[in-house]
Amino acid sequence: MSTEEPTLGESIIENDIWPRTKYLIVSYPAAVLALFFVLPLLLLVVVSTFENIEGGFFQPAFTFENYVRFFGSDLFQGRMIYTLQVAGLTTASCLVIGYPLAYYIASLDSELWRRVYLSIIISSLFLTFIIRAFAWQVLLSSDSIVPTVASSLGILQEPVALVPSYMALIVGMVYVFLPFMVLTLYTSIREVDDSLQEASRSLGAMPLTTFRNVTLPLTKGGIVSGSMLVFVLSLGVYVLPRILGNPPQWTLAVLIGNQVGVEGNIPYGATISIVLLLVVGAILAVGWYLLGGERRVSI
Amino acid sequence: MSIADGVDPNVRDRLTAGIMRVFAWVVLLFVLMPLVVICAMAFTSGEFLVFPPEGVSLRWFGELTSWLDAIRNSVVVAIPAALIATTVGGTAAYSLDRHDYRFGRALAAAATVPIMLPPVIVGVMFMTFFITIGISGNIWNLILAHSIFLTPFPFILISQGLADLDQSYEEAARNLGASQLRTVRTIIFPLVRANVIAGFLFAFILSLNEYIIAWLLSGFSIQTVPIQIFTSLRYSYSPVIAVISLLFIIVTFVGLTIADYLAGGLWE
Structure with missing residues (x-):
């Protein structure tokens, strides 16, 4: 929309009587998604470095022990493959x-x-x-x-x-x-x-x-x-x-x-989740690259 | 190819078409059979779930009474979850369609990605989050998790509706002095209403059918229908599971047919 010449209607929308409307509308979805999607996702990454406490709790530790455990275990490696x-x-x-x-x-x-x-x-x-x-x-x-x-x-x-x-x-x-x-x-x-x-x-x-x-x-x-x-x-x-x-x-x-x-064991569950997420991300990246290559060829 | 060269092209084409048709029917049978079998099993008069059923009766429909709590829980979760998903997805779609933001791409990504993540990871993510803030086993945790997970459906459907909209209607309303809120209420919403309802229905149906997020966030205290089916499968093998499945199949099928019709045929 912004790349074209603004029409009369658009210029009215942009110079609204209430110019902050633009940010007011977006604040609702942006706040909900930031607070309840982006934040929990970041938290998942952080908690994957935490220590497990018996009974489904965890405490800050900032170690890579969970990752070492995952990649050192034949069982989990085998399940990944x-x-x-x-x-x-x-x-x-x-x-x-x-x-x-x-x-x-x-x-x-x-x-x-x-x-x-x-x-x-x-x-x-x-x-x-x-x-x-x-x-x-x-x-x-x-x-x-x-x-x-x-x-x-x-x-x-x-x-x-x-x-x-x-x-x-x-x-x-x-x-x-x-x-x-x-x-x-x-x-x-x-x-x-x-x-x-x-x-x-x-x-x-x-x-x-x-x-x-x-x-x-x-x-x-x-x-x-x-x-x-x-x-x-x-x-x-x-x-x-x-x-x-x-x-x-x-x-x-x-x-x-x-x-x-x-x-x-939530921290370890978080660790396996992050590994799986990275695999999913890598595959999507490869697919993206393949599709991009396809488009270049067809032009 | 050398063999095919000697064959009359007409015969060859008809043969290929015949093989293709038989193949398509076999695959469609493979696709249809499981649901047909479940629906048929709901009417068995026998004690066990074997196909073909032993006889016809409605006896297992009476057993549904023990599922009423689960049905109520499923609906109590699905309605607010679909409502939140639709308002979040809808306002995100509307603001991104009408305005430019520096963080626009990030918002669009956050409104699209949740459905692409493995559900078990979404479940673990929310479980971690709710334990960290110290609230667990609450039905609202599940409602919130489902709303975020399903936001992409209304977001994508409403974005499509807004993109197809002729902007001149809106411009006319604005030029005639209508406020933005009034324009949305009287012009834009009625024009994309079908997409909004379709988005809501998709989110509602998918929430009803979701298992793993619900199981992880229920705190093992709230039973939804998929959770109770899973639990029943582990302990018994009663035909009442087929009855509840039949009910679910009907609700899902009707809901999606309406949603698909409203959205103008998603796949054609």
């Missing part, structure tokens, strides 16, 4: 399943059907993870439909419970995060100019060649943002490993929850 692996496998699965699906929906001529398909995809998007994990627990339990069908098809020798397990966790994760991937890819695929694909086709390229040389490169932005989104969200899962997995399937977020909610 495991969490990254789970997030990686979830992201890759979502991409492999989500891309063809998004491509198919985007290619439908009927707007009604596109809407129907998208509605189904997002139908469970905001439903609590607890209910969605619970649904898979029911589906994968021993007397239930998935093991029964799998055993009658000969995939399983007998209908045994498939939950809790690593596989159940991944199935649940893909189920929960697929919508984010599909929606991001769908938007990106819809933005591709149809005439480019037509041009490629009319010049004699096979559909697969057109896809590889035209559609895929043009939707690279969607692939990067969708993957980043799913990866970052996957890193934070707490409920799914608790319901669909055993302790070997627990991720870093579960460990944070346990440190704080069960062990009552």
